[in-house]
Amino acid sequence: AQTVTQSQPEMSVQEAETVTLSCTYDTSENNYYLFWYKQPPSRQMILVIRQEAYKQQNATENRFSVNFQKAAKSFSLKISDSQLGDTAMYFCAMNYGGSQGNLIFGKGTKLSVKP
Amino acid sequence: GAGVSQSPSNKVTEKGKDVELRCDPISGHTALYWYRQSLGQGLEFLIYFQGNSAPDKSGLPSDRFSAERTGGSVSTLTIQRTQQEDSAVYLCASSLGQLIQYTFGSGTRLTVV
Numbered sequence: 001a002q003t004v005t006q007s008q009p010e011m012s013v014q015e016a017e018t019v020t021l022s023c024t025y026d027t028s029e030n031n032y033y034l035f036w037y038k039q040p041p042s043r044q045m046i047l048v049i050r051q052e053a054y055k056q057q058n059a060t061e062n063r064f065s066v067n068f069q070k071a072a073k074s075f076s077l078k079i080s081d082s083q084l085g086d087t088a089m090y091f092c093a094m095n096y097g098g099s100q101g102n103l104i105f106g107k108g109t110k111l112s113v114k115p
Numbered sequence: 116g117a118g119v120s121q122s123p124s125n126k127v128t129e130k131g132k133d134v135e136l137r138c139d140p141i142s143g144h145t146a147l148y149w150y151r152q153s154l155g156q157g158l159e160f161l162i163y164f165q166g167n168s169a170p171d172k173s174g175l176p177s178d179r180f181s182a183e184r185t186g187g188s189v190s191t192l193t194i195q196r197t198q199q200e201d202s203a204v205y206l207c208a209s210s211l212g213q214l215i216q217y218t219f220g221s222g223t224r225l226t227v228v
Contacts, residue, residue: 004157037219042221043204043206043221043222043224044219044220044221044222045158045206045208045217045219046219047216047217050216091157091158093158102148102160102163102171102174103148103158103160103208103217104160105150105157105158106157107155107156107157108156108157
């Protein structure tokens, strides 16, 4: 079974500081994709960053980067220079291209950026 | 359209009534997904449409839930005889295919009273 686990229900960080959100997953597939989504109060899920499992290089998008440890099945998100607008729910997700083709989500981490 | 559009944005209904939730995906996206997000939870897969293939309904929680996608575009999620436990945000997403970036709508918040 494919599972995604986020062990931090809530986190907070001071503005301009760096924070890391944890995610672990379990799959027997070799080819899969990992994602971090942001969900602000508007409810819309916004893609933050994406990582292909076959790529060893960690993905980076501006202030957002991941630490992908394939052997450990770990996929953490680092947010640098945190901004007030980063306050949101963050969901880790996996897509292995199975028959469903759907994303499997963790339960999310609520991040609060404090001024 | 430019994004995935869902309507209504909010819906309050009485227990036992039927509701229809609509999703208008991005034009040309062949894949469409429905998810349910209960309070404080992650997203729960409900159903997946891919092109003209038979939909994958394996995530539907009961036979009160059904969905259709007409003409490979707009999709409607129907919940019959609503129960209080159906209260949640229902999110729709579309993509060009599997393993390709999904675009989500803003969801419909359903409240059953």
